[in-house]
Amino acid sequence: MLSSLRIASRRAATARNLVAVRASSTWRNVAQGPPVRITEAFKADSFDKKINLGVGAYRDDQGKPYVLPSVRKAEDKVIASRMNKEYAGITGVPEFTKAAAVLAYGKDSSALDRLAITQSISGTGALRIGGAFLARWFPGAKTIYVPQPSWANHAAVFKDSGLTVNKYNYYSKDTLGLNLEMMLGDINAAYPGSIFLFHACAHNPTGVDPTEEQWKKIEAAVKAKGHYAFFDMAYQGFASGDVDKDAFAVRYFVSQGHDICLAQSFAKNMGLYGERVGAFSVVCANQSEKARVDSQIKILVRPMYSNPPIHGARIAAEILNTPELYEQWLGEVKEMADRIITMRALLKENLEKLGSQHDWSHITNQIGMFAYTGLTPEQMDQLAKEHSVYATKDGRISVAGITSENVGRLAEAIFKVKG
Template identity: 85%
Template sequence: MMLSSLRIASRRTAVARTSIRAASAWAKIPQGPPVRITEAFKADSFDKKINLGVGAYRDDKGKPYVLPSVRAAEEKVIASRLNKEYAGITGVPEFTKAAAVLAYGADSSALDRLAITQSISGTGALRIGGAFLARHYPGAKTIYIPQPSWANHAAVFKDCGLEVEKYAYYNKDTIGLDYEGMVADINSAPDGSIFLFHACAHNPTGVDPTPEQWKEIEAAVKAKGHHAFFDMAYQGFASGNIHTDAFAVRHFVAEGHNITLSQSFAKNMGLYGERIGAFSVVCADAEERKRVDSQVKILVRPMYSNPPIHGARIAAEILNTPALYDQWLIEVKGMADRIITMRALLKDNLEKLGSKHDWSHITSQIGMFAYTGLTPEQMDQLAKEHSVYATRDGRISVAGITSENVSRLAEAIFKVKG
């Protein structure tokens, strides 16, 4: 009896112990904000709903688009039956060499003194760049980004340990560039500050400086001894011309700036999920390049060791095969032209409806995104009453506009804006 009682008591104690769980280490983590556009769009059952929040190119049927040149390059890569060994820390060299030529130009003086690494698309390039500047830039560890800028810029740079400040960029009254404010902020920042510039197709506004304005911006940056960090996520995708879109980058280098540069091949090659990008540093000479390259490798190694190879091989095949390269140039211009056409159609439809507002900013802006000038309340109204979904700041993805939905979109905007 005594033994039986002891066994029962022991079992009860064991059950009690197992039923008392230790407090979770994550018990106090707060719930993050929901992805409003995605969730609301999915919940809407209306068959003619429009999603203008997506940050990826869509064809005129509203479907994801794989470039024929990418298909052809991928088939060549697969047919080559290459191995799956690791790339080096800085990636596939055939890709990085070609990416450098694409950005800086085949005759650029920077190519022989350029430290470049493949990255996890443009975001990864920004992350490497931010970490490099936080660790090695001799000046203040503060980076100035445009107001507004791509939503992830501030988060990336803060996570790198940089302080983030903003400079004037967008004038909501003119729905255009606040050029005077931008130059004034460049001039008033402490000497030797870091400035992030969108090379082309500014995200989210679609507002870019003109070439003449870029020249004056460069002069102001040089006079203050600032460092220019360019984010070039849309080369070729903005105007349809890779050289036009790289003007600011190439002009700064030609004027003696040793810039840092983030490149992405998500938009201009449609390699979104392949995550292909590059980060580069223009150095003073080849000897400095070797030292900078060694430090970039030290940064990359504990981050992710080395980058993925498949997408880099596809991009390298396109950039290094003349026939595929020429085909890609035509295709990327086709994507840019479709977006330019959608801008014109939206403007024309609004004017035909009798809108009294000036919609010229829709066609003067460039790239995937456009700032409409609509208020957050009007954007809410578009979603609730017309099943048109976009961010509350009035930004729309022009890639989400099609020949089929542009008239309905114009009618919806006209009803909420007039």
């Protein structure tokens, strides 16, 4: 029998070993990521008239999440059909991908017969597949140029895909609009055969889009340098209310002979945020090339997530392939876009009524869910601390968070910090 002293000694040794194990934990070097400051600060604010302009999702005029009636009808039809829950193929639900291609490129596009397309986990997933495909197969330098500024996740997605990320000039802080001259200069200065990412419409975060004539100049510069165009189209229809108008840049580049690649999202224009419905496509030279590209996309997707979810894709397919639902959806998309356009106009009008001497025309000149106000980080902090108005420090606001009820208070807050 062990003595009490030996038992105590062993227990002490065990305790020391446990301490040593904890001190050398496998995850001891994992750093704490930054907090989501807007969300946390908004939740902590007890003021009943606080305004959240940081959310990247559409809200109705009562500030509530909105499910499109066409989506409700399509979902009812999908559920009533009692389809099985078998896996989709690696590239997804074919009824969806075919219809998504037509929506993006146009029903008469020459690209449709030579298009390699896969369903993706929304637009982010499409970008990730595209980045991985380019990192593996793009014949030029594995460098992608993104606009400055751009959606915050672009750089992270492409870096994790294996690409080097550079930036090109896009937005002018002086004019609060497009800096076309410097943008074209950067396109011309880039190494020939580089990859350029373009927002097809409703540029995030600035809301500044090139005009059709400016897109033509951009296309000519890209062609002259032999660059490759990668389009991110997250807001088709949601920007102007017209799906064809919003797809102009994509279709124009294809018509000029560019074999582009494209990331599509149905989060915003169908409100299918949590369903994660998207598509990635590559315009190929011919059927043979299409078959080879398609095979390599499948090779990429298989170890990444094997195959995509089916429910949201079935809803989108039902809308896109049913004429009555499609027409209803087009009307609803326009209603959402029109509400955002109206909120822009009301914000500008209220600021002017308050006597602001600043030119607020950039608010109505911009388009889509987001607007660059031109406010400084210090002014944005002041909006939050003194007026319970929350948005990102770069001055970006989500116009979808503005309502008929809060637009007056928002204008007063901006007037007090900006004048």
